[in-house]
Amino acid sequence: MQQEKSKEDHSRLINITAKDLTAGNDPSRLINITAKDLTAGNRRLVEVPYTATLSHAMNTLVANSISSLPVAAPPGHWIGAGGSMIMESDKQTGAVRKHYIGILTMLDILAHIAGGEHNLSDPTDLDRKMGSQVSSIIGHCLEGLSLWTLNPSTTLLECMEVLAKGYIERWCQMLTQMDLLRFLRDHHFDDLKDVLSRSISDLRAVNESVYAVTASTSVSSAIKSMKAALLNAVPIVHAPDVAEEDHLQLINGRHRKVIGTFSATDIKACRLPELQAWLPLSALEFTEKVTVNERETVSCTEEATMEEAVEKVVTRGVHRVWVVNHQGMLKGVVSLTDIIRSIRAALS
Template identity: 25%
Template sequence: MNSFFEDMKLSALKSELPLRSKLHAISIESDINSALEYLDSEKLILAPVLDHSGKYSYIIGVHDLVYYCISDIESIDEIKLISDKESLPKLNHKIHQMIEMKPKEYFMLEHVDSNDSVKKALELLSKGNHKVFVNDQDKNSWLLSQHDMIIYLNNHPEIVSESVKKLTMKSLGFSEREITSQDSNASAFSVLKSLVSFELTAMPLLDGESGRIVGNFSTSDLIGMDAVMIQELALTARQFLDEKDARGAGHPVTVEESATVAEVLVLLAYSGAHRVWIADSNKMPMGVVAMTDLLTTILSEVS
């Protein structure tokens, strides 16, 4: 497999992936509200930002936008008072104002060229970058995501050695990780604050009495948020996900620690989840395995 990832070019990989739609991007001069509306209309969690020089230098997520708007709010009562754009002034702020509030590398979008090897992109994705920008001067530039690589590897099982595919979550140490979780009765507001504070994209929701995993709160559940819907962050996390027009179902994807790399690859490829919670037979949380972890495991075989 070593030579496969080193020899295969990203231009060749592109032809093996689902048909690419146009590159969806947000101008650095757009306001926060317009960016939220655009992500909702395209059903996107993340989108690159076109800067003043005409380059795609940054990438932002719906959770970044929502949290930026409410970052000065400290209580649920304040959330409940939000009723329109006028009651949430930061919705009118520009994207560059939000970007300037963080270290430059926080929103940085990594770039590769279409003639680069798949291994180069895999190395960047295995470092936690959810997407990398692929420059293609002859054709349309595009984004390669962790999910793209997971789907490709699942569709071409011969690429990954049998020894790696048989590794279990326990043998890799993923079932002994400390994970950040929240009570399902905690407010969606507090869950979002935790996600941003720990720089996570999801966390399991636990039953307050048994401690079992009963839900999953992720950044994708924020798609469709606007000034009025931000009020719903005052609901409990479970209620927020159960609302008639909720952004996502919030169903957790779980496996036991005996699950193998091959089995988790299938789950991540087809479930739409970006991570799988590891739990015991009673759904008590034990650990987590994310796309980053699987790509790192597979990359270790290449290096």
């Protein structure tokens, strides 16, 4: 009897589709819902045209509380980022209406603002950069180079295969890694209980390669280093013993005390005048400025269960959890990609 119930639960899990994950329906009904039935409740795709300015795009990101945007252009004039040819057609005529040419991320914006020959003390320099068209910015970071779509009938496990690649976490027909993990947290499947009860170490979800910046690293240096390393966030660590040049670049964060997190999404809390004034600060000072209330670093130990890790990222709205020992020293990181990859592998 128990074996039959387990098989039934597993079948129900496998047959959940991408649209089910964004529809907000009770999982007990999902197996009876087809893709064509799922129209109500799906979120509108937020996008910007290729002619939009960086300032307009940033306002759109902030207004919708998102971290990246697909960029649309007329068909036939552009080669999509990474050679992609993702089009949207008119439902009535079938004629191609637009071509998605890439994704604009917060890291793209930060890298553009802080990069090049810039004068942080000149307000007109920031105004000039924020007036740039988004089409000239996309593709500077890895995430913007990869566009993927999912068919509405794609199963949950197939969604996990795609989202576990990591570099498409922000947009896949408005299905994000966070959508998937929030769904798994909110809907309790019997065949997931064993996986979620295992430690993140046991599931091999911990990435021990973790790069960091020091408390003295400037915002400009942090951004340039993150762009070069294709990182959207880094821990800020206590490192009084490092050489002067190490404050200008990423360092090995392992076995150092975590005192904060510098993330590209921090600029969502900034107005442009504030951003202009805060760019010369250290990364630690910047995070203290953009955070109204004191922000606790989201961390866990290697003994934490996968369920606890999922709960932390979903509840706190973060894309990674720093893994520390019982003395608070950094041992690694567990990202959304790591979580999805390890859960998917455990279900195989």
